[in-house]
Amino acid sequence: MKVRFTLPLTALMFVFLWASTAPIHAQSESYVDSLYKASETDEGKSDELTTPEPAAQEPAPAPAPEPQSATEAKPDDNIHFQTGQMTPDQLEQFIRNIIAQILGAGGALPGRIIIIRIPGGGCPNSPQQPPAAPSTPPSAPPSTSTDPSSSAGIAGLKAEMSAKYGISADDNQGGAKWSKRQLEEANKVLATLPAAFRNNTKSIARDLGSDMPRGVLGWVQMGIPRVHLLNASTYQGTFQGTLVHEMTHCWQANNRGLTQSWERQFWPNGRYGGPQPSSVSGYGNTQPVEDMAESVRQSWQAGASRKASNPARYEWVRVNVMGGKEF
Amino acid sequence: MTRRICISAFVLFLGATLAHGMIKTLTIPDLVRKAQVICIAKVAQQSEISVSKEQISTIKNVLLPEKVLKGDWPANEPIVIMTKKCGESGQIGWLEDQVEFPPKGYRVILFLEKADDGSLRTVNLVQGMWPLDKTKPLGMGIGTTLAQVEDLIKTQKN
Numbered sequence A: 001m002k003v004r005f006t007l008p009l010t011a012l013m014f015v016f017l018w019a020s021t022a023p024i025h026a027q028s029e030s031y032v033d034s035l036y037k038a039s040e041t042d043e044g045k046s047d048e049l050t051t052p053e054p055a056a057q058e059p060a061p062a063p064a065p066e067p068q069s070a071t072e073a074k075p076d077d078n079i080h081f082q083t084g085q086m087t088p089d090q091l092e093q094f095i096r097n098i099i100a101q102i103l104g105a106g107g108a109l110p111g112r113i114i115i116i117r118i119p120g121g122g123c124p125n126s127p128q129q130p131p132a133a134p135s136t137p138p139s140a141p142p143s144t145s146t147d148p149s150s151s152a153g154i155a156g157l158k159a160e161m162s163a164k165y166g167i168s169a170d171d172n173q174g175g176a177k178w179s180k181r182q183l184e185e186a187n188k189v190l191a192t193l194p195a196a197f198r199n200n201t202k203s204i205a206r207d208l209g210s211d212m213p214r215g216v217l218g219w220v221q222m223g224i225p226r227v228h229l230l231n232a233s234t235y236q237g238t239f240q241g242t243l244v245h246e247m248t249h250c251w252q253a254n255n256r257g258l259t260q261s262w263e264r265q266f267w268p269n270g271r272y273g274g275p276q277p278s279s280v281s282g283y284g285n286t287q288p289v290e291d292m293a294e295s296v297r298q299s300w301q302a303g304a305s306r307k308a309s310n311p312a313r314y315e316w317v318r319v320n321v322m323g324g325k326e327f
Numbered sequence B: 001m002t003r004r005i006c007i008s009a010f011v012l013f014l015g016a017t018l019a020h021g022m023i024k025t026l027t028i029p030d031l032v033r034k035a036q037v038i039c040i041a042k043v044a045q046q047s048e049i050s051v052s053k054e055q056i057s058t059i060k061n062v063l064l065p066e067k068v069l070k071g072d073w074p075a076n077e078p079i080v081i082m083t084k085k086c087g088e089s090g091q092i093g094w095l096e097d098q099v100e101f102p103p104k105g106y107r108v109i110l111f112l113e114k115a116d117d118g119s120l121r122t123v124n125l126v127q128g129m130w131p132l133d134k135t136k137p138l139g140m141g142i143g144t145t146l147a148q149v150e151d152l153i154k155t156q157k158n
Helices: A002-027 A029-035 A088-105 A148-165 A180-192 A238-254 A256-266 A288-301 A303-309 A311-321 B002-007 B028-034 B146-157
Strands: A168-171 A203-207 A216-219 A226-230 B037-051 B057-070 B079-085 B107-114 B120-122 B129-133
Touching: A148 A168, A148 A180, A180 A238, A216 A238, A226 A238, A238 A256, A238 A288, A256 A288, A256 A311, A288 A303, A288 A311, A303 A311, B028 B107, B028 B146, B037 B079, B037 B146, B057 B107, B057 B146, B079 B120
Parallel strands: A168 A203, A203 A226
Antiparallel strands: A216 A226, B037 B057, B037 B107, B057 B079, B107 B120, B107 B129
16 A cells, blocks of 8 residues: 555656756757757857857747657757657656556556646846847847748848848858757847947858867957857857857957057056956956957846946946947 | 977967957866966067968967976976967957967966877967966956965865
8 A cells, every 4th residue: 555655656756856857958958959060079068158048038949859860960950858859748748658657557546647837937046137128129029930031941041130130141161051040049149239239240150160279169350240150159158149259359340449448448557467357257358359348248148247247347338339228 | 409499399379270269268177177287487588480471470489487386397498389460459350369478578377288299288278378467367367366276286186
């Protein structure tokens, strides 16, 4: 009698514990995997730039799953659950079957199984607010996944980027190519940025980065309005942040006076005297232009947090770069 | 002379493209762990030794080690590091993330590792070179003290 109730009870606890962690996997690893299209040779998952971004809060609906080998890289862009490429409904049914089997094995009476879904909304303690709700509405809906244009695939998303923002999405060095998911994310980022900032960038190139040292996420050569996004950057949060960081270098090339003004304000002792106060990241402490690029990235990616911790930089970025827009 | 050349470290930072951008930051323990040689050195000489047709300069940086914190390095042997440069920071043509040493007389902490060809290079590009303001690290070392670095080296050695 005791065993009859203990076994199903233990099994139920296990199943609910497992089910409760599924959304976490869905928001992190599997999402990251879907964004990541490169060979696993970098350490992008462990960097400091994995701040939650609006896209993480609005995952695209998963399509009907297709059979897929675990070792075969499938070139689609949709979010999959970590376990078995399931949609939420399929996952629920899967759990339902397991419970039914366990109860059946334990000799419990058959009955209706009710599974309560707890909607995922990110960590409630997250200190950073996503820039999904700027004070002024973006020029386009941030989520392209529900837009009919997303179904047009990669070509459609590239055309959308070009038509809406005047930026070409180029497949570039080393054979790196844009994935649909990456294009969706890039378009979402661009939609939130002010046109005066965005217009300094004319192309965004995916770059394999095989001839770059490990750890390089993206690059720009000052004066050439092209952002290179390397495979190492294609992780949730890192991808979006790197894009904004590199776009800032394109902005700097066309705003030399303001860039020098930044240097005078935050690096009063010169480049080798260090920033005053410290930049928003270690990388930002290396030199004034990186300090600004990091400050723009973090103002966009974690505005509320930056406003509190480094108000002078946040305000400078808001006024001079973002045209007064709050993030 | 040959021995001197062999002992000197010729650090080649870049691949063919010579343009690097935003990098992923290592944690300080990882930076220390990856470094095979960590030392405090003084910039003794900087000279442009060539300019490519793309106007990219190769700079020879000679540094004199003052204190070796990790690894083995002969006390009186200069560290020679070759870097690339194109334009000044933030100006048109400037290339991101080139390791650029402060002027002659400045002191730096170097985190060096062996490249595939056996030469030494800074760990994680610009993260592996911290200018020093007296004893206070600058660059990506801001917020970390020398004592903390030394403690980490001790801890990781044990």
